[in-house]
Amino acid sequence: MSTAAVQFKSDAARLAADLRHRALIHTALSKYEVKRDEMKARFQDWQGARTLAAARKQEAVNHLDQYLEQFVRGLEARGTKVHWAGNAQRARDIIVDIVKARNARLIVKSKAMTAEEIHLNEALEHAGFEVVETDLGEFIIQLRGEAPYHIVFPAMHLLRGEIRQTFAEKLHDAPSDNPEELTMVARRVLRQKYMQADVGITGANFAVAETGMVSVTENEGNARLTAALPRTMITLLGIEKVVPRLADLALFLPMLATVGAGQLISGYNTMYGGPRQPGEADGPEEFHVVLLDNNRTALLADAEQREALHCIRCGACLNVCPIYRNVGGHTYNTTYPGPIGGVITPHLRGLQEWKHLSYASSLCGACAEACPVKIALHHHLLRNRRNSAAARPSFWQKLAFKAFAPVANHRSLWKLVTKGGRLGQRLHPLIKATPLDPARAWTRTRDLPPIARQSFKEWWQTRL
Amino acid sequence: MSDPATSAPGQSGGETTAARQAIFARIREALAVAPSAGHGVGALATSVVEVLPAVGATFAEQVALFSRNAQDLRAEFKQVAGFPELVQELQQLAGEAGWHRLATHAGTLTDAIAPALSLPVLRVDGGVDAAELERCDVGLTECDALVAQTGSVLVTSRSAGGRALSVLPPHHVVLARADQLVAGLPDAFALLEAKYAAGYPSMISFITGPSRTGDIERILVLGAHGPKRLTVLMVGGEN
């Protein structure tokens, strides 16, 4: 097992047994579930919407070169500077260079999973810049030095008391643990940052090819301010975020909000196409768009699993995944948790090192059912398993499955197994759940079913 | 298709071009193989309009829908018959909310309204001084449309005085005409395409309700960063 796999198994075991954590996640998601189902029901045809959304994304990703070119043309026509980052290091360097060239000191940032992916904040801080997260959830975890717990709700795992504690320690301003008061503290602190910041960095939910615009979805208005006040604006996004037409957002924005947050539409959905244009009252002098590959083209090249790039990062699959709900977001220890993380992380970060995320699933399929763009996530987890076993088979597992074949295929051997099994069961209590027990993965917490005194095939024989 | 080797305006030169070419080369190579069939996309018998939430057929139904949606999301919505009523409504609002300073932009509605409120007015058209704007209690803007389906206000950096005006002051007041109400999101995008065919503004924003967050224990708090209050006033149409 890779180091990441060992860590995952250990963290998963600890958290799966933590009943307080289990209840916390359940509570955190239960309100969302009610609203999500309410909003889905408002659609005249939710399943039809999924089919349309899947088709749009299929078109976009399978003509990615054409749509990216169109996207960039539109942006550049308005004076946007477009940069191309083959990998995370290049993306970090590009952004650090832009910030340096603009003589910046303070950077404000709105939520961007792609920025987490490339560890942007570390690079900027290392280069001597102050970076402030402005999304409330991200702001809180930045103060705590934690990774986001969920791709939409980064502070989902925290209680108000913990947040109050953090504000008291780091901001010396924590009047109470009332959520409204705590939010107002953050508002006061961040307001100053927006006004003073030299650079605003955002992510993007969609890249509209037709009109050359990035689309940013949020509820707080922090991205709006990040994109309004600083002199320089940078948007970082993965190349796969493309949608063909502006009007496609009429479908994607409400679907994203519905399954992402249980809202019909998010508070602010904003399209940015360039820096401040002639005649406009304000806006950044410079607008930079950084397009990130970082192994997305590798996933694109896998014709069988290419559709994983259709993902709109809504988090719906996380919310329904029984594994995610029991082990929580931090256990995955990588940018993208949950089912989508299980599918794409082996492609983005290495198959053998991250295949355990594809194995840590009962393949229940709730994710695929929830996915607004109909990615068959559970089937892709199976294919990752196949690919990893083919590339690097486990000697013992391969042997076990090979040995099973004759037993499963021949009556006489199966009879032996049946009789031997009965005998073994009589002796099993002696070693049950001990280190000697070959079935202890099961028997540590569960009893084994008794082998029947007469198997079905034995009974069938008596009738013939 | 444009020639990737050409340095278009905005590109910073050789390294960017090489990186761009490398990425496009990988994309084209990847796409040389068609995707595997059978990912359940299915026949496209329906259109976006048919799958999105229903919007009602008449103006009255759509106003009612906008009103319900906006209010569900904690925005205030009021219909007034004409300009005198609009002024009255705003004066009441100014008194109740305790406005001392108002920020706005040039526009047919705003030009007619702002002077009638007897408040110091900051105009953003020549440029926005963030510190000055921060001292304003209210940002008064026009809009491109009101969207009934979602209870949203559609603004752009051209129709609503730039970017900051509609998000920095703690109270955002939107002045709309009845004929600006559109049924659904598809109509809103069609409107944008028609209105800005010659060239889009640098920012387009769908605003739905005041600023909000649920990041602390999923408890709804308004005014996280953007306005704590959003008031939409619609002039004309049936009352």
Next chain:
Amino acid sequence: MTVTLFIPCFVDLCYPQVGISMVRILEKLGHKVVCPEAPACCGQPAFNTGYWHESRAVAVKVLKQLQDAEVVAIASGSCGAMIKVFYPELFAGTEHEALARSLAPRCYEFSDLLVSKLGVTDLGARFPHKVTFHDGCHSLRELHIHDAPRRLLAKVRDLELVEMRETVCCGFGGTFSAKFPAISTAMGEVKISLAEQTQAEYIVSNDSSCLMHIQGLMDRQHKPTKTIHLAEILAPS
């Protein structure tokens, strides 16, 4: 009709009463039932673990056993999904692909067979207990079986069906239960808790592998709720 039974390995060894119930039900309905004498494993364990070559080694036996069957009744939803949904992919590009594709439409999970193929919902059964139904994920999401078991249970005299508040995986997941036992156990506990909230005496399912996991967990934790396969409730006594 001649119905060929597919009795998976664990049903053969541990839950023969499920197979026996299926036989009695089908014979009461007037159908001829045949069952290959040889053992059978659908190959899902190896398939799910990524060893598709080894999976094919056992699955091909199943293909051959069932190739001439008119109709196949499968005792568990997860084996049903393996044969109907995954065999075409498992055998894609091999000499057996055509056979796999031709077999799929002839296979039915048991409740699906009764309701969809044979058009039967009332088997004259009686089961005077309060029960809740657990949908095996493969049945539910791969085979799209949801109503059939409920329509069958609705005709069982004196039976009261109470649904669980949430539909969620029990945590078995085949080899997942052994590879990630802690997560599997946690998921099983969530399922048991949902069942207990219904106050049902029995958890009924169309998948014995799920029940094996749920019952095993309940036995260890000394919980009183019992598990039973749908076929056992429907079978003539």
